[in-house]
Amino acid sequence: MNTDEFRSGLPPKEPEPTRQRILEAARVEFAAHGLAGARIDRIARNASASKERLYAYYRHKAELFSAVLELNLIEFANSVIQNAGETLPEFAGALYDHAVTHPEYLRMIDWANLEGQEAINPPLTLINDFHAERVRGVIALQRAGSVDPSWDPDHLNALVFGIVSCWIHEPASALAADREPDEEAIIARRASVVRAVERLIAPAP
């Protein structure tokens, strides 16, 4: 995230640290409350910045939201690519781990999906590029023989995503979150995710 703090022998001269702090605070705020529920004053306060600065860097609330969404998508994509692994079940496992340790990302995506088109113009190229890359990966695995080639790679990609995030969206697990799952349950769920993907991709004998 902040590897460029350590480049060369220069003093830690981050570019526009205030802007960065605002973006970081906005990330927390938007992930928690969405676009309509987020409060500009709260973002500025939590960023230890003034609103004057916030509006010096971002025109609207929506523009800040878009910036956060874009940042999230980039980081999410990078993290997923880094921890992709060789096989599709491994990939699903890594995705699951990421979803568990960083729920903000999927929350942000869900908010963006719901608040939707009219207010936000999401970085479509980014999304489509990343999506295309994942689909290419699936096709490669199909060619290699570890994934049943009869699957529509596009569908398979979506299915894996649905399996990974099922506990975030299933009503009983999501709404009845009075007691969140313990360590043991999280590990067991991970195993089920991996197993489910294994079963999906198993080539017909």
Next chain:
Amino acid sequence: MNTDEFRSGLPPKEPEPTRQRILEAARVEFAAHGLAGARIDRIARNASASKERLYAYYRHKAELFSAVLELNLIEFANSVIQNAGETLPEFAGALYDHAVTHPEYLRMIDWANLEGQEAINPPLTLINDFHAERVRGVIALQRAGSVDPSWDPDHLNALVFGIVSCWIHEPASALAADREPDEEAIIARRASVVRAVERLIAPAP
């Protein structure tokens, strides 16, 4: 929905039609904009009712939101039970069809999930009862031999839900909704959902 309009020979004396209209308008509004984004004035206007009446029937915005959520969960559960079918893949297919024809239900659940605990007190008994019933169904299918008994029935239930709703939540499909899928794609997706569930449950030989 309005079967009681036809009971006995009495004139169509609906109970509290205004309240019903408000609830219906609120349903549309909340599904579209969520709790924070919904506007009370808009609900009243679309219900052809006055705000005075709205607040005569519901104390807060949040209470109206809860009422809508509860209504949605009940109708969703009923519809799912009616169209359940015998097997789990059939069940998943029916669920998928329902999600496609009535996206409001899943939207509402997603909103409730995101806006979450502090503002809303969802009808937990309802959710848990319905969840328990579905899990019982899975267990019965496992006993009957059509579903691999080594699955945690709770996990399997969540996985099926995730598979059914994967296209609603997958970023590329959800955010890049400039062109929504055509009839053909919807049918193809349904087939993939059913096939995925079939593969999940196939008992080990």
Next chain:
DNA sequence: GTAGCAAAACGAACTAGTTCGTTCGGTATA
């Protein structure tokens, strides 16, 4: 049928608080 009544509803104004976005005087720093 019509007079009377009470609940339901309208509608328009109003309160009080919130929220976005702007402005501006003052401070530190390079």
Next chain:
DNA sequence: TATACCGAACGAACTAGTTCGTTTTGCTAC
């Protein structure tokens, strides 16, 4: 001096929720 920034305030629009006088409606009794 110029840039980045703070902090405090401000305006204008918006929003949840309230109030109230008036009208409609359903029902009952005469």
